[in-house]
Amino acid sequence: MKILSDQAAEWREHGVVYLPGALDAATVAAARDLFDWSRAHPTASACRFYESEDGTFYQDLCHPEAALAYRELLCDSVIADLVAGLWQAPDVWFLYEQIFLKEGRAMRRTPWHQDSPYLALDGEQMAVMWLSFDAVAREHSLEFVRGSHRGPLYDGSAFDAADDTRPIYAQGLPRLPDIEATRADWDIVSFAVEPGDVVVFHPQILHGGAATTGARRRTLSLRFFGDDAVYATRPAPAPAPLVAGLHERLVAGQPFRHPAFPKLRPAPAGFEDIPAVPGHQRSLRAQMQSA
Numbered sequence: 001m002k003i004l005s006d007q008a009a010e011w012r013e014h015g016v017v018y019l020p021g022a023l024d025a026a027t028v029a030a031a032r033d034l035f036d037w038s039r040a041h042p043t044a045s046a047c048r049f050y051e052s053e054d055g056t057f058y059q060d061l062c063h064p065e066a067a068l069a070y071r072e073l074l075c076d077s078v079i080a081d082l083v084a085g086l087w088q089a090p091d092v093w094f095l096y097e098q099i100f101l102k103e104g105r106a107m108r109r110t111p112w113h114q115d116s117p118y119l120a121l122d123g124e125q126m127a128v129m130w131l132s133f134d135a136v137a138r139e140h141s142l143e144f145v146r147g148s149h150r151g152p153l154y155d156g157s158a159f160d161a162a163d164d165t166r167p168i169y170a171q172g173l174p175r176l177p178d179i180e181a182t183r184a185d186w187d188i189v190s191f192a193v194e195p196g197d198v199v200v201f202h203p204q205i206l207h208g209g210a211a212t213t214g215a216r217r218r219t220l221s222l223r224f225f226g227d228d229a230v231y232a233t234r235p236a237p238a239p240a241p242l243v244a245g246l247h248e249r250l251v252a253g254q255p256f257r258h259p260a261f262p263k264l265r266p267a268p269a270g271f272e273d274i275p276a277v278p279g280h281q282r283s284l285r286a287q288m289q290s291a
């Protein structure tokens with residue numbers, strides 16, 4: 001699939017674009033295997049955001065060896081080409097992966113939030129590709145406030161079950177508005193998705209996942225940045241991406257480059273330079289070095 005100029009325009013204007021059938025069956029199968037790899041290799045950040053008698057909402061992100069594990073998917077599939085097509089720019093770097101699993105009879109919604117307050121980078125050329133391995137009806141899918149990637153940067157949501165807008169920094173950024181309580185005031189859009197469809201969004205867009213009932217929802221978010229991305233400070237050190245020494249190495253406004261983030265396009269580069277992390281040298285890195 002090739003990105004059309006109206007899809008790139010929609011991406012720029014709305015901050016989100018739905019690409020039905022963008023991935024073929026082999027790519028979906030490879031991505032699903034990697035979702036399972038991430039489930040089988042939890043990081044210290046793995047957690048259940050919410051848990052009740054009715055269901056579980058599990059997530060994990062930024063495994064230090066994910067770029068190595070995901071390398072073939074990232075380099076050899078159409079994924080990075082789609083991102084470059086939306087940006088209409090040639091350079092694409094991989095930032096990190098995140099998995100979400102909602103299962104059980106019912107699971108509450110993912111609070112409205114932007115990803116940018118959690119992230120130590122800003123840029124027009126940033127993208128999150130959200131793919132689901134289960135069919136998701138529109139009313140249970142990820143929702144977006146169209147165009148809000150160009151609006152204010154709010155504080156993050158602490159994902160507190162008692163208060164969806166409880167901030168993470170509580171200083172320096174305005175508190176999130178209560179979008180759920182005032183839905184009619186916002187230009188909300190969402191998409192029914194099947195495996196193979198992708199939704200790509202800018203990390204500054206306001207988004208949140210609708211509640212699910214009955215069905216399991218396994219989703220993978222792949223995050224990318226481009227040439228214009230710069231290191232950005234937040235009211236306190238941003239929690240993501242979780243890379244040792246990142247905040248000490250970069251200063252605000254400096255191009256966002258670090259060996260933890262390999263380049264995917266125009267040609268893959270930097271996979272050999274991904275820093276080893278104590279406790280994570282064993283598996284993939286050891287295999288790569290002995291290959």
Ligand SMILES: O=C(O)CCC(=O)C(=O)O
Binds near residue numbers: 130207210
């Ligand atoms: O899948 C979800 O419910 C949340 C996804 C999300 O917030 C993200 O990928 O940034």
